[in-house]
Amino acid sequence: NCNEYFLSGNDLQKHLRAECYSDQIRKQILNSTKHIENPKYQLAIQDILWGNKILFDPTPSTINIPPQSAINTGDHLPIYSKQYPASYKDQDIKFQETQKLLERKKDKTMRFCIDYRRLNAITIKDAFPLPRIDEIFDQLSDAIYYTKFDFKSGYFQVPLSKEDRPRTAFSTRDNHYQFTVLPQGITNGPATFQRVINHILGPARWQYALAYIDDIIIYSKTFEEHVSHLNDICTILKNARFRLNPDKCEIARTQTDYLGHNIKHGEIRPSPTNINGLLNTRLPQTPDEACKFVKAAEYYRKFIPKFSQIAEPLRKFVPTTR
Structure with a gap:
């Protein structure tokens, strides 16, 4: 109804992004900042988010980096796996070849999963280190304000090298496919x-931003600092062509949950949701259940005095080969 003509699909897409997405994104920005009571502070954050609104564009995107090599199988021959059986109602959406699964997410939609265990078994492991959890929380404990970003299907925004793509192959009843992005x-x-x-993230890491895989957090001691830090990271992510899930982002908070912990005014405690999950776990019935429970509880061992002594009776039932 805008009475405009477009010479190409790209021109139409640009128009849709500039005009038709505006109302949706505006609502998301207003909703994500409504908790900020100071009108001046609220406007400052909204200006940053609106200036970087492309981050919330729902159109799928891949970041502008060279395609990544992630599946080095050396000289191993290609593998083939038989399909999982599928119910009749799932036939139109359930893929087959390398074993696949459909997993229901919290929002009741379905996540397409592929069983890559056989591929993983022949893949040379990448030893690139993940950040230490204790070092992350040492950094966060000095901050007061936090922003937590959630990438929109973060793995699918990372381009995959052409050499790796055939190793991700799967097929439907009608055709054969492979991933062009990093698969889960x-x-x-x-x-x-x-x-x-x-x-x-570059130099911003360990200064005012951290990422544990795809969980990214910005942290600052003052609100004025946080405005500056938020602007920097939004600009960095925008230039990289990342896309965020606005419904799962938390902006300029003094309290947030991160990596299973609750952070409030620099004080770090176990997440109540996770603790309730542990408390509601049934008593272990098998060595495997005992092992899983001990590992889950061990994540919070620094909050549990004499954890080793308490866990010792369960450890006796954990196979030494685990």
């Missing part, structure tokens, strides 16, 4: 994404 489930996915985000 491959053993080197976390290391690859960590390397990418470390490079993109």
Whole structure:
């Protein structure tokens, strides 16, 4: 209804981004900043988000970096896996070849998963380090304001090298396909994404921004600093062509949950949701259940005095080969 003519699909897409997405993005920006009580502060944050609104563009995008190599199988021959059986109602959406699964997400939509265990078994492991959790929280404990970003299907924004693409192959009843972006489930996915985000954040890392794989957080001691830091990181992510999920982002908060911990005014505690999950876990019935429970509880061992002594009775049932 705008009475405009477009010479190409690209021109139409640019128009849609500039005009038709504006109302949706404006609502998301207003909603993400409504908790900021100071009108001056609220406007400052809104100006930054609106100036970087392309970050919230729902159109799929890949970041502007060279395609990443993440699946080095050496001289191993290609592998083939039989399909999982699928119910009749899933036939139109369930892919087959390398084993696939459909996983229901919290919002009731379906996540397409591929069982890459056989591929992972022959993949040379990438030893690129992930940040230490204790060092991350040492940094965050000195801050007061936090912004947490959620990438929109973060792995799918990372281009995959042409050499690796055939190794991700799967097929439907009608055709054969392969990923052109980093798929979920491959053993080197976390290391690859960590390397990418470390490079993109650059000197900001450990100064006022951190990322544990695709969980990114900005932290500052004052609101004025946070405005500056937020602007810097938004600009960096925009220039890289990243896309964010606005519904899962938390902007300029004094309290947030990050990596299973609750952070408020620099004080770090275990996330109540995770603790309730542990408390509601049934008593371990098998060595495997005992092992899983101990590992889950061990994540919070610094908050549990004499954890080793308390966990010792369960450790006796954990196979020494684990």
